[in-house]
Amino acid sequence: MSSARGTANHVELYPGDTNEPVVTASLAGAGQDVAREAKLDVPPQESLAPTKLKIEGLSKAYGDFQALHPLDLDIREGELLTLLGPSGSGKTTLLQLIAGLVKPSTGKLLMDDIDQTALPANQRDVGVVFQNYALFPHLTVSENVAFPLRMRGEPRAQTLERVKEVLEMVGMGHLGDRFPDALSGGQQQRVALARCMIYRPSLILMDESLSALDRKLRETMQMEIRRLHRETGATIVFVTHDQEEALALSDRICLMNGGRIEQVGRPEEIYEHPESVFAANFIGVSNLFAGKTTDRGVMETVFGSLPLPESIAGGIEGTLVVRPEHIALNGDDRYLEGEVVERVYAGAETRLLIQVAPELVVTARQAAGASMLEIGSRVGLGWAAENARFLTR
Numbered sequence: 467m468s469s470a471r472g473t474a475n476h477v478e479l480y481p482g483d484t485n486e487p488v489v490t491a492s493l494a495g496a497g498q499d500v501a502r503e504a505k506l507d508v509p510p511q512e513s514l515a516p517t518k519l520k521i522e523g524l525s526k527a528y529g530d531f532q533a534l535h536p537l538d539l540d541i542r543e544g545e546l547l548t549l550l551g552p553s554g555s556g557k558t559t560l561l562q563l564i565a566g567l568v569k570p571s572t573g574k575l576l577m578d579d580i581d582q583t584a585l586p587a588n589q590r591d592v593g594v595v596f597q598n599y600a601l602f603p604h605l606t607v608s609e610n611v612a613f614p615l616r617m618r619g620e621p622r623a624q625t626l627e628r629v630k631e632v633l634e635m636v637g638m639g640h641l642g643d644r645f646p647d648a649l650s651g652g653q654q655q656r657v658a659l660a661r662c663m664i665y666r667p668s669l670i671l672m673d674e675s676l677s678a679l680d681r682k683l684r685e686t687m688q689m690e691i692r693r694l695h696r697e698t699g700a701t702i703v704f705v706t707h708d709q710e711e712a713l714a715l716s717d718r719i720c721l722m723n724g725g726r727i728e729q730v731g732r733p734e735e736i737y738e739h740p741e742s743v744f745a746a747n748f749i750g751v752s753n754l755f756a757g758k759t760t761d762r763g764v765m766e767t768v769f770g771s772l773p774l775p776e777s778i779a780g781g782i783e784g785t786l787v788v789r790p791e792h793i794a795l796n797g798d799d800r801y802l803e804g805e806v807v808e809r810v811y812a813g814a815e816t817r818l819l820i821q822v823a824p825e826l827v828v829t830a831r832q833a834a835g836a837s838m839l840e841i842g843s844r845v846g847l848g849w850a851a852e853n854a855r856f857l858t859r
């Protein structure tokens with residue numbers, strides 16, 4: 467038997483009460499880390515890791531409303547995959563389907579090649595950490611973390627040892643006797659994570675679990691999660707609507723939009739090669755120019771002709787995307803001209819907003835130390851043609 471316990475907002479899933487330890491992820495992940503270190507410039511998981519979770523045609527409708535359209539996704543052993551997207555894009559629904567908390571309308575879900583679709587939540591080898599950590603207030607940190615093992619009737623000595631181990635892992639070894647209300651948000655988050663990890667679930671799901679923390683603490687916890695991920699080799703699916711968080715944390719990002727997968731890829735892949743205007747806009751800052759290609763290797767826009775990054779047939783409507791860091795100010799190539807209307811200082815760089823036309827403001831960057839352009843200056847804008855992306859969706 468196994469069990470799921472918690473409140474409506476917080477559920478923790480406890481794997482079956484078998485005597486078999488549920489350890490599959492750490493060994494597999496460790497091998498992968500070695501491979502990663504040996505070949506630093508090669509993206510992780512690309513070819514080495516087997517599929518941990520295979521999602522096939524999975525969808526969810528609530529009455530007439532399609533919260534999630536049928537989608538396919540392979541999550542690899544030992545990877546940290548982020549589900550990223552705006553509010554309502556279906557991230558939580560997908561996470562709930564993976565956890566077994568919600569029944570799919572169509573499709574199936576295989577974990578380690580075994581069909582899980584009909585398996586109840588409490589029989590899946592999955593740990594869930596939700597946004598509100600829901601620690602038991604009347605139990606100490608150690609007791610909170612030990613709780614799942616106690617409920618399973620694990621021997622006391624073994625439980626104590628394991629509690630010590632996971633608390634050390636999350637940097638909370640010295641606070642085992644504290645009560646939750648005497649902990650900061652970040653510390654509570656660590657305890658929730660420890661309570662999930664005490665089972666060694668081979669798949670950990672985290673839903674917006676850092677969103678209650680302030681920025682500094684959030685960044686520290688992101689690094690902690692990366693470290694834990696490296697050390698344990700667990701497969702983690704992390705939900706966030708924060709693109710910076712996704713870029714900082716993920717091996718791969720699954721970008722979602724309107725209940726569909728928009729693009730899946732490594733952070734730099736999505737940043738450098740967005741496949742849609744939505745992806746270009748959602749991750750990082752983009753300058754977008756709508757127009758139509760011509761046979762002369764340029765795109766005609768209402769602001770003038772802009773060079774195409776590659777050879778593209780004429781007559782195609784689309785959008786040219788140029789990242790701010792690729793915009794050269796007063797360089798040799800000048801395709802547009804405008805007036806600096808805003809300067810936003812951000813330490814290592816200054817962001818410049820340049821009004822090119824009443825309805826077009828271009829964002830550019832100037833590195834610290836460069837001679838600053840004052841507000842009101844006229845400036846010519848250009849970029850290396852190959853640094854732009856031409857998108858048709």
Ligand SMILES: Nc1ncnc2c1ncn2[C@@H]1O[C@H](COP(=O)(O)OP(=O)(O)OP(=O)(O)O)[C@@H](O)[C@H]1O
Pocket residue numbers: 528531532533551552553554555556557558559560707
């Ligand atoms: N039980 C439900 N009944 C009806 N509609 C639902 C239900 N649960 C979710 N939805 C709808 O499905 C869509 C996707 O919701 P979901 O919570 O998965 O989005 P999300 O990307 O996680 O958003 P957020 O970042 O705001 O949590 C939303 O439009 C939501 O209103």
